[in-house]
Amino acid sequence: MKKAINRPEDVVVEALRGMEAAHPDRLRVSYEPKFITRADAPVRGKVALVSGGGSGHEPLHGGFVGPGMLDAACPGEVFTSPTPDQVEAATRAVDGGQGALHIIKNYTGDVLNFETAADLCRAEGLEVEAVLVNDDVAVEDSLFTAGRRGVGTTVLLEKIAGAAAERGQDLATVASLARRVNEEGRSFGMAFTSCTVPSAGKPTFDLGPDEIELGIGIHGEPGRERTTNRPARELVEQMAETVLGDLPFAKGDRVIAMLNGMGGTPLLELYLLYGEFARLAADRGLLVERNLVGDYITSLEMQGFSLTLLRVDDAMVELWDDPVLTPGLRWGG
Amino acid sequence: MKKAINRPEDVVVEALRGMEAAHPDRLRVSYEPKFITRADAPVRGKVALVSGGGSGHEPLHGGFVGPGMLDAACPGEVFTSPTPDQVEAATRAVDGGQGALHIIKNYTGDVLNFETAADLCRAEGLEVEAVLVNDDVAVEDSLFTAGRRGVGTTVLLEKIAGAAAERGQDLATVASLARRVNEEGRSFGMAFTSCTVPSAGKPTFDLGPDEIELGIGIHGEPGRERTTNRPARELVEQMAETVLGDLPFAKGDRVIAMLNGMGGTPLLELYLLYGEFARLAADRGLLVERNLVGDYITSLEMQGFSLTLLRVDDAMVELWDDPVLTPGLRWGG
Amino acid sequence: MAVTTGNIVSWIAALASTYGEQQSYLTELDAAIGDADHGSNMARGFAAARDDLQGDPPETPAAALKRVAMVLMKTVGGASGPLYGTFFLKAATTCPQANELNGDQLLEALAAGTEGVQQRGKAEVGDKTMVDALVPAVEALRESRTAGEEPAAMLAAAATAAEAGRDSTYPLVARKGRASYLGERSRDHLDPGATSTALLLAAARDHLAA
Amino acid sequence: MAVTTGNIVSWIAALASTYGEQQSYLTELDAAIGDADHGSNMARGFAAARDDLQGDPPETPAAALKRVAMVLMKTVGGASGPLYGTFFLKAATTCPQANELNGDQLLEALAAGTEGVQQRGKAEVGDKTMVDALVPAVEALRESRTAGEEPAAMLAAAATAAEAGRDSTYPLVARKGRASYLGERSRDHLDPGATSTALLLAAARDHLAA
């Protein structure tokens, strides 16, 4: 394993030091327990948005802390959900008197740790609501699994709910909007190569020189199907059809699309893939209102990509266009 | 080779299609010959900034086209400089009557092709100046080489000169500012793994499981020294000392720092590396006024990073802070 | 023949060593059907629990178990952190006053811990989780105690049952946790959590009734 | 015994095939001391030049050479694009009116092309570039012509000299182009451009005087 790190056990705290140094005007970092808040937190009178999860998915979540998006992010160890004390302390630190929304990707560890955190918060009199993101259509049968995983829609949800909170909407409104975003969002990912967890020291899985993993999770969890590589056009078609068929998205639907890199895919290829998707979307009569192309929710150095589609209405597009000022997403204002 | 592409020979044009689809409001794409311009080009009364180079370094240069930065970018084949007809047509397309500055990274191919392009432009009555970026301190002896390569400083130069042009400064002023940025900027890069040029189909070089390449170029050209991997702290120290000693940067100097990923390095690691650099900079009494951490000038999927330092004064920092609205860099305004 | 506070401290210290040594093995199991962090999660959590107990020795078994629970909750994360945390927390609630645990109390504590895990994680036996090792271990404790045996024998039976439980996960299709995403492909792998649970009971056998 | 326009068209067609076949070899050479694109650069450029000439056959050698130059300039890029482009362009300027090239004219054209390459790229013999194959090839042409030989023999000598020139680059340290960044590490590799030049002259031997 060759990584730009010192000791595997120090990766997360040392990366936090770098984030703090890189964004001194915008972020505050707590080390014990570990969380990141926007510099001006708590914002009085604003619903606080708190998310978190295992590290290794950067810019998610720490890179999305700032005006118009998250108030706080709690990084766990690499691919390991954060602990309740982190989430509780972060929530307390950013509470502006209007309660907090916990944004949780649906993994057993995240759910359990955030549950305990919410209990702790409520015991202290903080109002907490939670939204569970479970948009990964690669997980087919929710009955016999831990349920669909939370992946790409998380990014879009944090942006849209963040805008609503910034506008001063109340907790119930922001929470129900967030749930609606989750309901309207679908994702599917694939990998060309594995990632390597620093503490594990070797790749999580092996793929042959012509093998790919379809339906990969963002933790290098093996996916739905191991198969042979194919041209980008076919890959995008197959993945897009799976996503489109699930909601299902229909002709005339307005969407926000994200073509997301897993961390190790050249941007050149991501644009090529987006071009394939845009053509297909036009063919299907889908109206792509907004898009993101780049690395937004990653899996360390994994090569691969995911496609996320979110069905939107005017209100969501407006919230999307609201200013956002974070290390990972920035526009307007 | 597993890549998200169709045929290797179509990669560049298909990626352009994706860029066009992703940024319809901001970019215009020409396919014959290939170049990208800002949507509102030509901007009357503004000096036009035109750059270009081989593809595979995204977001450089196409991702830096837009208000406050480049007027046009000319993508060559992967790692192959563009041809004169591209540069000439792009320059013509964005000329706003105040002449154009060609921003050229110092590689034989880029220099020769841009030279011919400038000749063609001048033959048509266009005023063209050129700035050569040659900031790579890994190339020690300029006497016995093609001279120092243009790497990270290119990004900072395009931003700062772009701001000056947007403010309405004239060609001579923008060109001399650009040259000053080049003189004050220094970079050094390293690689953990090779990149794979699509048409070559296999990695450009092989590194053993514990080997790294110090002083790597952005085309996977082998570097100054092949050595064994070491902790991030030592890597950053060694690279930063090389950069600092070259200008040389001195205690009290104000700098813009860029910790740049080569394309396949997790953002988590880039932040960790930036943390190491920030500590070292503080120890040396360097004042880091602004910073960039992320993938800005890449080498396809190469794992590795580079450090760029630019000595700045008030005027440069102000220009840095001016609004910029491109796919790859965006703030203010 | 009772379990003392000191036994619990030794047990946790032994687990810290065991998980340290077995870290890559557990992580490899997790790489195959999960996300390659179970080994470092367990090693980190139990090293912290050991340090905590040794830094400020607890007075009672309940205090020791509760402190372990708190440390695990704070340092492990993931699915296993809250589940093992709950295991020790629920175990602690059964013996608030006891200075040491007799066979009945030991059974009650570990049974309550296991129930806690099942309540939090909603997993049944056969879902390919740590529950597949915990439940047979508690059954073995109960049978052994019903047969009039003391903690040493009870724990020996429990450790054997946990190992069998661990092995029973090999052919199963996972229905809970991260491995469940794999569907049929989760077959023919040991569950990492059931494996760490078997190690937990093996260490209990060697240290809790020593 | 003169070089016709048709010979030039065949030469370029042969080169398109050769560079197509040798693409990975040239790219491998470039991977070792450059950026792994020389093979695709040459294959792309000469395929385009062949198509251009075959789509609309040129009338004179100068027209053919100039068309090749323009296509190479427009399709190759990199260092080799402008250099080979200059080579053909300068060659074309020496024989604007000729309907075919005799030995003197052939020598003059290729010598002018080579000088053009040297003017543009500023490389001397020994810098480990295509110049190391071009210059000895022109010397051989000149000697052969001085000895009274005709194009077929001249080109055979030139091809042999270019091959020797190519081989001479093997032990050299590069001082121009991308390989120069490698310093001492550029030793013990053939220069990709000198190799493509040797192929260019081998094809000239086989097709220019056929």
Ligand SMILES: Nc1ncnc2c1ncn2[C@@H]1O[C@H](COP(=O)(O)OP(=O)(O)O)[C@@H](O)[C@H]1O
């Ligand atoms: N719902 C559940 N109930 C009981 N045990 C579970 C459940 N989900 C997961 N586990 C256990 O947790 C183990 C994985 O732990 P770990 O790898 O540390 O966490 P994560 O899955 O969050 O990465 C699994 O092997 C399984 O035994």
Ligand SMILES: Nc1ncnc2c1ncn2[C@@H]1O[C@H](COP(=O)(O)OP(=O)(O)O)[C@@H](O)[C@H]1O
């Ligand atoms: N200054 C120069 N003069 C002559 N030939 C050169 C010069 N620089 C490079 N070359 C030739 O160009 C070849 C590389 O061409 P190519 O790989 O197509 O372009 P690039 O180096 O831009 O990737 C080298 O092998 C060398 O022979």
Ligand SMILES: [Mg+2]
């Ligand atoms: Mg995990």
Ligand SMILES: [Mg+2]
């Ligand atoms: Mg090149």
Ligand SMILES: [Mg+2]
């Ligand atoms: Mg795990």
Ligand SMILES: [Mg+2]
């Ligand atoms: Mg090359």
